[in-house]
Amino acid sequence: MSTYLIGDVHGCYDELQSLLAQVAFDPTQDTLWLTGDLVARGPGSLEVLRYVRSLGDAVRLVLGNHDLHLLAVYAGISRNKPKDRLTPLLEAEDADELINWLRRQPLLQVDEEKKLVMAHAGITPQWDLETAKVCAREVEAVLSSDSYPLFLDAMYGDMPNNWTPELTGLSRLRFSTNALTRMRYCFPNGQLDMISKETPESAPPPLKPWFAIEGPVARDYTIVFGHWASLEGKGTPPGVIGLDTGCCWGGVLTMLRWDDQSWFAQPSNRERPLDE
Numbered sequence: 001m002s003t004y005l006i007g008d009v010h011g012c013y014d015e016l017q018s019l020l021a022q023v024a025f026d027p028t029q030d031t032l033w034l035t036g037d038l039v040a041r042g043p044g045s046l047e048v049l050r051y052v053r054s055l056g057d058a059v060r061l062v063l064g065n066h067d068l069h070l071l072a073v074y075a076g077i078s079r080n081k082p083k084d085r086l087t088p089l090l091e092a093e094d095a096d097e098l099i100n101w102l103r104r105q106p107l108l109q110v111d112e113e114k115k116l117v118m119a120h121a122g123i124t125p126q127w128d129l130e131t132a133k134v135c136a137r138e139v140e141a142v143l144s145s146d147s148y149p150l151f152l153d154a155m156y157g158d159m160p161n162n163w164t165p166e167l168t169g170l171s172r173l174r175f176s177t178n179a180l181t182r183m184r185y186c187f188p189n190g191q192l193d194m195i196s197k198e199t200p201e202s203a204p205p206p207l208k209p210w211f212a213i214e215g216p217v218a219r220d221y222t223i224v225f226g227h228w229a230s231l232e233g234k235g236t237p238p239g240v241i242g243l244d245t246g247c248c249w250g251g252v253l254t255m256l257r258w259d260d261q262s263w264f265a266q267p268s269n270r271e272r273p274l275d276e
């Protein structure tokens with residue numbers, strides 16, 4: 001009975017299966033945590049969703065920005081970009097079921113026994129765990145309701161970028177979604193910068209990666225995140241673990257076995273990275 005955590009799969013179905021085969025993953029015994037961005041960019045988004053959904057209670061995942069974008073594309077709100085390679089999924093006979101399952105998945109996972117927290121982008125240093133839970137549940141509630149297209153339509157955009165408990169309505173939902181699924185850099189006061197994508201060595205001052213600004217959650221919990229492939233899993237402080245190592249860009253798919261902290265990697269099948 002082991003717990004495995006895997007970074008952004010991004011449609012890399014074959015690599016996911018090979019990685020799980022390395023440890024003889026058994027969904028009747030083991031649990032799989034996934035950092036989100038299950039879909040887009042890689043060739044097998046449809047197969048990934050079908051497989052992950054079939055795992056039932058053996059999987060604990062969080063939604064990423066590309067998963068949310070897929071929901072918006074399927075709802076006719078956003079454009080299907082060819083480089084996302086989502087068309088087979090959008091046209092699949094079981095697309096309705098898959099999309100309705102996906103939009104009912106969480107944006108935050110917390111395991112009190114393991115003292116483990118997972119969100120696709122991370123946890124903003126402006127939040128304590130209670131606030132993170134409340135804000136994630138608010139987004140999850142609207143996504144699983146019938147009015148989810150209204151939220152998806154209002155989700156895009158970078159503002160507001162500063163947390164205050166007074167935020168309400170769609171602005172509050174947009175802040176929470178950006179913090180949980182798109183954040184990389186923050187200003188020293190924890191305000192989000194939604195523009196920079198550089199590696200930390202070339203980050204424009206005074207911006208710092210969110211995990212370099214002390215926040216209350218990191219004091220008591222290990223935080224696991226994906227989203228930021230150019231980190232290549234490096235540069236985080238102890239207790240913060242970045243699992244996205246860019247499999248869909250020709251990197252590797254990375255897995256951590258929680259129980260003994262052993263690492264596994266599956267190289268991308270891709271010969272050359274995709275053009276952006």
Ligand SMILES: Nc1ncnc2c1ncn2[C@@H]1O[C@H](COP(=O)(O)OP(=O)(O)O)[C@@H](O)[C@H]1O
Nearest residue numbers: 065066068069078155156157158177178182227
């Ligand atoms: N709230 C949001 N605002 C802007 N883009 C969003 C939002 N939510 C999801 N997205 C989607 O996230 C994706 C971002 O892609 P990209 O800019 O290449 O960054 P990444 O490095 O995360 O792949 C796009 O498909 C975009 O439509």
